[in-house]
Amino acid sequence: MRPSRPAARQSKPSAPRHGLARVLSKMGVCSRSQAEKAIREGRVSVDGKVVLDPERPADPDRQRILFDNEPIAANTRVYIVLNKPRGIVVSAADERGRDTVYDLLKDAGLPWLGPVGRLDKASEGLLLLSNDSVWAARLTEPRHHVDKTYHVQVNDIPDQALLDQLLEGVVEEGERLAARRATLLRHGEKNAWLEIVLDEGRNRHIRRLLAAHGIEVLRLIRVAIGSMPLGELPKGQWRHLMDAEVQALAAASSAGAASK
Template sequence: MPAAPRRPPASPPRGPRHGLARVLSKRGVCSRSQAEQWIRAGRVAVDGRVVRDPAYSMAEGQGGITVDGQALAEAARVYVMFNKQRGLVVSAADERGRATVYDALVEAGLPWLGPVGRLDKASEGLLLLSNDTVWAAGITDPATHVDKTYHVQVDRLPDPALLARLGEGIMDQGERLAARKAALLRAGERNAWLEIVLDEGRNRHIRRLLAAHGIGVLRLVRVAIGGLVLGDLPKGQWRHLDDAEVAALRRR
């Protein structure tokens, strides 16, 4: 009897390859740092074999991943806007024990969500959170130039020349800091509110830019990202974005 024909070996999954921790993050189940912790703890297996290297290379669409013995499923994508109060840290856990935005959302019944960009502890306003890491990266990537609009209360009365200098920018710690737009909203006797628009964000960008011109910040509120406006969403509250809002911010 002739021997049965030999089957060719199965082709490896095609497509871009990423480290295992990044694959878990891209599928929306956890942050990359959480994925690294799970992997190092031996909770993640690929095709039945425990993998402890977060950088273990995998094809983007490759299956066979389990966490704690359960098959890893692609998480439903969730997109949320949150009106951050002053005093909250944008972090899943703070080494100094400070209150975080996740403490404010703990009873919301939401899946794991990562912040789309940052607001520092003293800043307020519109914060996006999502488990769609590709969508989030498109908003935060400096190359996409998505406008972020802030209302900033300052401790002096600016003149047109000062507003022009904010647009011209400065160098600080090796970084160029500038406003795409700086305009006076309203002025009192001793302080004023400015509208400042950035199309890329450095760490404490506005505070550093204003400090370089001798201006102190009394309040800083992000009121819009692209065409998405904070509107009348109360402080400390959140809502889901609708499909049109998600699509309008998609860059990838």
């Protein structure tokens, strides 16, 4: 009878690795779409070999990754707030040649920054940008319910019944659209300004919600995210966030997730 062999030791599973394009994005080198394009163009190598598959797993802690023959390293985390003007596209590049928020940041000496959430071309106001993808995700994931406050000019003078209906919400194209708070700020003879607070943001959320009630948006300005206001930042200008603001926004995302 042969002696029994000792059971083979099972090696601990290695930490999960992300695709190469995501690695470049998470390290703040460029956006994920820009990384995918660069990889397919043969501009990225891993351990001396050019990689053409953006989804190939990579580990920057164990592998040498070069982008345009330069080793990648995590950039210092940068957080800025921009007062986006109307008519500017929130995109790294626009196929129609329109001005983008990155045109406002050129020659600023900043690393690549991604927008934290979106504002459509016709909307204006507070836009955050950062190369901290984890922080950004916490602010934008619906489950964290971070309040976003907007001042909205409309072509009507809403009464309290309509404001209540905005809180009740509507189902439009299979999505439920509702406001967390809606108040009348001021009005003239033909139009009014509302303050609308969302704790989640769907595509063109406020415009679609109001349109469902026959109301047209004339202007839409985001004036705050969490407890951080846009303040007196001039249109088209930007500034770095203070450490306390970065931490307060992170705390707001944690509180929002815990409260739901």
